[in-house]
Amino acid sequence: MTTQIGFTPPDFPAADPAAPAPGPVRRRHVVYLPGYDPEAGKRYRALFAREFTRYAKRFALGTRSITRAETRPDGLVQTWTVEAGRGEAETRTTYQVLLWDDVVRADFRRPLIASMALLTAGMLHSLATGKLFRLYGLNWKYGNVILYPFGMVLILGALAAFLGTGVAHLLAGWLPGFAAGLVGALAGIGLVLAATPLLDRIFLRQLINDWVFNWQHSNGWRRDYEDRLALFADHVAGIVRAGEVDEVMIVGHSSGGLTAAEVAARVLEKALPAAPRLSLLTLGAGLPLVTINPRARRVRADVMRLVGSDRLVWADYQAPQDWMNFPGFNPARDLGETPAGPVRNPAIRSTKFREIIDPAVYRRISFRPFRMHFQFLMANDLPGEFDFFALTLGPQALGERVLAPEIVPLRPETPPEPVPVHREI
Structure with missing residues (x-):
């Protein structure tokens, strides 16, 4: 898709001239939805803490503190608190990661050969x-x-078949034909199993299982995931009903962008008070992976409900440099559904990574798709309109920031310095 990135819906809730001017956000509750990640319980707290520390060293934040993370006994919610800002712009944010990595790990316990077979079936169906x-x-x-994981599966399958056939031929003179064939088949399976650690290091098994999950979800075959969405929606609705904050922000990155949208749609189904402000922030989202399937009726209806809702503000940030999102995709236009009423969401913006990443770092990570994909959650090197920490911790509500972002400057006492180019996710 080559469509220029940038769209403000004609009836964007935050742009309503008749609405009272929103006050600054003093207290915010962020709920973050990870994508399909078996290590979410460890990865996102560590990533947030490291990048927030780096961000605070470079940008004029004023107050900055972060508490230790605590995980709820049921393992579904991980929480910490962040204070940031200066004077009247100081905010206190409760940051929560809603975890479903146990569902993902259950998929990873499936034998690799079974995942390869499911991937083949899903690819042929697609x-x-x-x-x-x-x-x-x-x-x-x-x-x-x-196509990468499917191509690798074909290559690995061909190597396993070649090895198995060779072993069977070598043993044909000493063993009966059936026994030689059985040993050959076991040798081929052994090659696949032996290759598993290497496949994990190149993210192949993750991509295989991720694709299988999206295929299953788009066909309505993931009851375990649907049940978790219901729990998450109840949790967020409880935060809204408590009314203790100025803004409740649901955030999702990558395939977690769709999870965040599904949770937001379920929250809107509940009877909730008008305050606090409810917002949805999706970053590098992969909505079409599931919604492009006409059989994904519930998911498509969820997205279209958000498109027409005036009860929340939805902002979607995209990046053409990121291979794993869909720059220019607009669900109000490209989903194949006709909005039932006014188009109110989402406001679509480009991250403009070239303007906020140090040039030396940009040159290095341009050839590392996974690293570029995680830039959405990392500290800027340079000030800019897209700023993950200003979006989630700053005094502007999401809708206000999308329309008129206040740029956080670098610390005056700390001149810009070259940034290490080997930062990993």
Whole structure:
């Protein structure tokens, strides 16, 4: 897709001239929805703490503190508190990660050969239904990311078949044909199992299981995930009903962008007070991975409910440099559904990574798709309109920041310095 990134809906709730001017956010509750990640319980707290520390060293934050993380006994909610800002712009944010990595780990316990078979079935189904071609039309780079695990599965399967056939031929003179074939098959399976640690290091098993999950979810075959969404929606609705903060912000990155949207849609189904402000922030989201399937009726209805809702503000940030999102995708236009009423969401903005990443770092990470994909959650090197920490910790409500962002400057006492180029996710 080559559409220019940037869209403000004609009836964007935050742009209503008749609405009273919102006051600054003093207290915010952020709920973050990870994508399909078996290590979410460890990864996102560590990433947030490291990048917030780096951000505070470079930018004029004033007050800055972060508490230790605490995980609820049921393992579903991880919480910490952040204070940031200066004077009247000081904010206190309760930051929570809503965890479903146990669901992901259950998929990872599935034998790799079974995952490879499911991937093959899902890919053939996507070819037959035209889903893969539609995804290529939205972003050919993401299409290549989707084909990568399937191509590797074909290569690995061919190597296993070659090894198994060779072993069977070598043993044919000493063993009966059936026994030689059985040993050959075991040798091929052994090759796949032996390769598993290497496949994990190159994210192949993660991509295989991720694709299988999205295929299953788009066809309505993930009851475990649906049950978790219901729990998350109840949790967020409870925060809104408590009314103790100025803004409740639901945040999702990558495939977690769709999870965040699904949770937000379920929250809107509940009877909730008008305050506090409810907002949805999606970053590098992969909504079409599931919603492009016409059989994903519930998910598509969820997204379209958000498109027409005036009860929340939705902002979607995209980046053409990131292979694993869909720059230019607008659900109000590209989902194949006709909005039932006014188009109110989402406001779509470009992250403009070239303007906020140090040039030396940008050159290095341009060839590292996973590293670029996680830039959405990392500290800027340079001031800019997209600023993950200003969005989630700053005094501007989401809708206000999208329309008129206040740029956080660098610390005057600390001149810009070259940034290490080897920062990992």
